[in-house]
Amino acid sequence: MAEMSNFTRPDTAAAYLIDFLQFLDNHAEIKNLRAECIKRMNLVIGNKVLDLGCGIGGATFPIADAIGPTGLAAGIDISSAMIAVANRRACNRSGLEFRVGDACAVPYPDELFDVARTERLFLYLIDRLAAIHEMKRVVKKGGRVCLMDTDVDSTAIYSKKPALTRKMTSIVAASMPNPNSGRELPALAREAGLRDIQIDTFAASTPYEFFLRAMAGSLSKAAEDGIVPRSEVEECLAEQASLHASGDFFQVWSFVVVTGTV
Numbered sequence: 001m002a003e004m005s006n007f008t009r010p011d012t013a014a015a016y017l018i019d020f021l022q023f024l025d026n027h028a029e030i031k032n033l034r035a036e037c038i039k040r041m042n043l044v045i046g047n048k049v050l051d052l053g054c055g056i057g058g059a060t061f062p063i064a065d066a067i068g069p070t071g072l073a074a075g076i077d078i079s080s081a082m083i084a085v086a087n088r089r090a091c092n093r094s095g096l097e098f099r100v101g102d103a104c105a106v107p108y109p110d111e112l113f114d115v116a117r118t119e120r121l122f123l124y125l126i127d128r129l130a131a132i133h134e135m136k137r138v139v140k141k142g143g144r145v146c147l148m149d150t151d152v153d154s155t156a157i158y159s160k161k162p163a164l165t166r167k168m169t170s171i172v173a174a175s176m177p178n179p180n181s182g183r184e185l186p187a188l189a190r191e192a193g194l195r196d197i198q199i200d201t202f203a204a205s206t207p208y209e210f211f212l213r214a215m216a217g218s219l220s221k222a223a224e225d226g227i228v229p230r231s232e233v234e235e236c237l238a239e240q241a242s243l244h245a246s247g248d249f250f251q252v253w254s255f256v257v258v259t260g261t262v
Contacts (some may be wrong), residue, residue, distance in 0.1 A: 014081035018056055020213050021082070025058030029204035033148070033255055034059050036202065037117065038066055040259045041146050047114040048072040050138060052103055052131065053121030055079070057086035060096065063117075069094040074108065076101040103131040108138045115139065117146035122181040122188075132192035139262045145194055147258045151182040157211070158250040161239060168236045171228055172218045182256040194260025202255045208244040211251055 024030055037059075043049065047067045051060040054075030064073035075098040077083050086098040101107045103118075104127055116135040122128045135145050153173035159165035173179035186199050206214075216237060223230040243249040 014079065017079075018082060018085055021055045021058060023209070023213065025056070027204075027206065027210070029206070030058075031062075033202055033204055033257075034062055034119070036200070037119070037146055037148055037257055038062060040198065040200065040257060041115045041117060041144055043067050043115065046070045048112060049074070050106070050108065050113045050116040050135065051075045052106070052116060052118040052135060053077055054082075054086065054098065056082050057089055057098060059117075059119055060086070060098070061089070064093070064096045067095070071095050072097070072113075074099070074113070076103070076106060078102055104134055106134045106138050110137055111140045113139050113143065115144045115146065117148070119148045120150060122147065122149045122185070123152065123176055123178050126177060128178065128181070128184075128188055129192055132188060132194070136192065136194070136262050141262055143262050145189075145260050145262060147185050147189060148255060149181040149185055150253050150255050152176055152179040154180075154183075154254055156252045157240070158243065158248065159236075159239060161235070164232060164236055164239075167228070168215070168219055168233070171222045172215050175218045175222070182254060185256050185258040189258045189260050194258075194262065196261040198259045200257045200259075202257065203252050204255060205250065205252045208240065208249045208251075211240060211249070 043066045045068045048071060049063050049067060051063060051073065054060045054077050057075050060073050060075040067073060073096050075086055080100050083098045083100050090096050090098060099107055103121060103125055116139050125131055139145060153170060155169055157165050189197050219233045222228045223233045240249060
């Protein structure tokens, strides 16, 4: 089973990650979060918007709907496999394009865009400040940058064995470069020189299937690597399976959205 940390090298587990994103893109609470972000970007018809770390385009398509065919919704991702899927889904739609590119070397000229946004990308980036500076570079003066991320380390999972569950959550978090990225976004935005910063917080619950997709692989890998006893991983997974069967499974994630002016 693959892990969320595979997003640091997405084409090594492309099929798994594409399936994961398709599952996530169809989740109602994620759609609602993206709609809230679109409100905060103050988009108008004809805007040019960069979606950095777009994956298969789950957030890029709603942006294209908001700005219309006279605008430009441009998705960038390091994964050639994901960009191929996004381009197939786009079907040469006017005002929508996807390119392979690095978050710290965006393949667009200075001051092209009105808005740049990113979602759940900073969990995986080594140099988040460099990425924000690139977003600033390609956005017009007075334009907006919107950053959204979650905190893997603070996800809340119902359990009758809370100490064990906290340990498992921390193990999953430790497998990622920036597990506390959500809480770090405001400070990063200020350090990068964004102005008029607005901070919003949201919460989204996810189903048991998401727990399996997002956490079970990392826990199994940690057991294989000797980081945690396999018996503890099995105990945790068994409890969550039992809670799911009884209708008591519950997991919630916190999201932080930071918008600022260039």
